[in-house]
Amino acid sequence: MIDTERQNLRDEEFLINMGPQHPSTHGVLRLMLKMEGEFIRGITPHVGYLHRSIEKIAENRTYNQFTPFTDRIDYCASMPSNLAWATAVEKLAGIEVPERAEYIRVIMVELNRIASHLIWLGTMSLDLGAVTPFLYAFREREWILDLFEMTCGQRLTYHYIRIGGVSRDIPPEFEKSCRAFIKDFRTRVDDYEAILTENPIFLGRTRGIGILPLGLAKDLGASGPTIRGSNYPWDIRRAEPYSVYNKFDFEIPTGKNGDVWDRYIVRIREFRQSCRIIEQALDGLPEGDMIRAKMPAVLRPPAGEVFSRIEAPRGEMGYYIVSNGDKKPYRVKIRTASYGNLQTLAPMSLGWKIADLVAIFGSIDVILPEVDR
Amino acid sequence: MFELDGLLSGLYKIISDWFISHDIPVVWLDLLVMLFAAAAVIAALLLTALFLVWWERKISAHIQDRLGPMRTGPHGVLQTIADAIKLLQKEDIVPDAADKKVYFWAPVVAFVAAFLAYIVMPFGKGLIARDLNIGIVYIVAITSFTVISLLMAGWASNNKYALLGGMRSAAQIVSYEVPLTISLLGSVMLAGSLSMVDIVEAQGPYFWRWYWLPQILGFGIYFVSATAEANRTPFDLPEAEQELVAGFNIEYSGMKFAMFFLAEFINAFTISAVATTLFLGGWQPPLPGLAFVPSWIWFLAKTLFLVFVLMWFRWTYPRLRVDQLMDFAWKFLLPLAFVNLVLTGLGVYFFN
């Protein structure tokens, strides 16, 4: 017989390490879970496994040379990352982007939003056990990646949206293929919804789980679909319009309760809204061949600072640039969406089980390179 | 023409005549027959397991718009053999602090338990190893064997995650046995016997006479419970890799893991075979005029169709959480199974 009193056995709480390599943490994230039986009593995320000192590197590169690095901050949404940097520098240096370039940028960013949400859909349903939507999502993605490859030559890190415009004009075959893709994609989204949205097993795993109260979300700096799931229509494209988004007609989907299912349905609806935007942009694409503003050979923005943000697929991505008039920035600070969103994981998951933790983490759509930079 | 029934009885006659003419006691003949039946069943099942592994990969691939194994043999048919060779040559790691004897015997128990159910499985007309008169009860008893192997594996691995996984698997299987057994009783009541051969013969030859129609509820409950028994999605949380608790077989490698793996596939085949026997008419042909096709082909076709449905489920649905799984068994399936039982009883009383 074990004398528990004398040996001081604490048999209630124990620590589990969900290590840096785990199929469900999307990237190298280490979570220390304080568990009581099956229930989670505390989470401590340990980040930094993917830190690459991108902000410091920026101090040693010229503005144009830094653009390939922005691709890698969030490689699933490389076009918006390029765009955030370009918009910030253009604001700082007062560069005006030609209109055709703006429309092309919108098309590319929205296509990349679809591609990024497809990764999210695949990995979240994979975590929940439905393997097939993962393969379907990646099959759709292949078409988008083919579109990107024909335009800029790469399938993941595009380096396409440059300061002042875009690097090359869209090839002639792009428009037809893009329209065909949009037409096909709408039926595919219906497929995903048929497999997941009203599925009772899926509902059981996601409805009412991991509710994020709006006040907490705002305090922790959540953005994007994470905060829109809590019935708060905050979208930078509407709140502080950039590029030519004020010319397009689209809705901001929101969820009602802030649970996992709401964040899921917000992103599914964003698929359709992005399709709308792309179609409008293709219809309204101006003629001409000015796709990059004339800029000096070596860009030396005036001394000053700027903060500019855009709506990346995961939330707000913002750049704070301090310039002292030199050809290299003095300081670049990157505000990424996943950093704020990851902070909501701990309070949201308290009291739920590990299986729920996986669902909640999937619904926040965190990507670690953004968190660690 | 390919009816193995006639072939086997002819063979038996020849051998028994030889035994009688040489004055050998009958017990040797019976022993020979039993060994032959066991060997035949084991061989058939191993081949089936080989086929099923390949088939699962191909079906899952085509559901997911891809091709699956294509390079090992034409269309990847030799893939399972390649996998088996790979598992055979892996290092057999035994954790230092594991309970060695229990650790060794757990996969053996799982493997043997998977095979034992086939003694009473009617593969075709006259093709049954032993037609026990308690046929279906014997099968239900054998499926409980797997629980022992899970507990052994979970405990002996000396790994708290394996233990938790083993416990959860065991709880799941034990819970789902109750609605499974009760849903089977409907068919037993309609057939009036527990023997598998009697149930098949009571169903008769045409598909509208088989028991899936009057027992549609029972069939549904049986199939869902059996999916949970075999630890297949949507009920495979205890062995999912995405969770922390990675399942009872986390410490096993090489051939021991292969045994668990094969046992799982053979279990899937078992539950389909039982469903075929009790609800889909076993080896009976579905339509008049198709009786020339050998009976074991009908059995195989129906069973493989049900295995296909199992795979279809696996690649479509997400997983249930463990507590939802238990809720589902106790609060939903069990009352429904009782309702089915009552309705069947009333039906048998009034319409017979």
Add this chain to the structure above:
Amino acid sequence: MNAIKATIKGFWNLLVGLQTTAKHLPRRAVTLQYPDERWTMPERSRGVVVLLSDPETGELNCNACLVCVKQCPVNAIYVDQAKDPETDKRYPAEFRIDNTICCFCGICEEVCNFDAIKLTGKYEFAVFNKEELIYDKARLQEIGRDVKYEPKKKKKTEKPAPKSGSPAETEPGTEISNRHNSEEAQS
């Protein structure tokens, strides 16, 4: 009553899910069976960097102006300048690209005024030894021999007008760092 309706609705949705996946069974798979079937790389692909040669003379177009070296964001290029005593033309004595660092961004191709360097659609360059990934001048020229390119038409050193597609030219004096030492680049 609500519970029964919810159950029936759930059951129906499960069947709809099955139908959605079954639709894919008879369809053609989208798999490309590499290496028997290969993808045709689009014309603009950004893969391995090659050095282009003049189609008639067979000599490298590069005149060692060092612009690509200085503009490369990851310092993957190393060039040694040399001058031919007879023709007084500058040429690269040594041209090394470290493919373990190159990020295939395409900046070197964009800033080159002499059609000397290009990113091609080649992607099959895996090796067993990391040292073999550092391509020297001979190798770069060899893999660039079969690459078709559109000359930028400006062979003189005049300022090219900003074409739609290329950024404005950069001053040769721009530097990333003083590091031209390739030993560090290879570590």
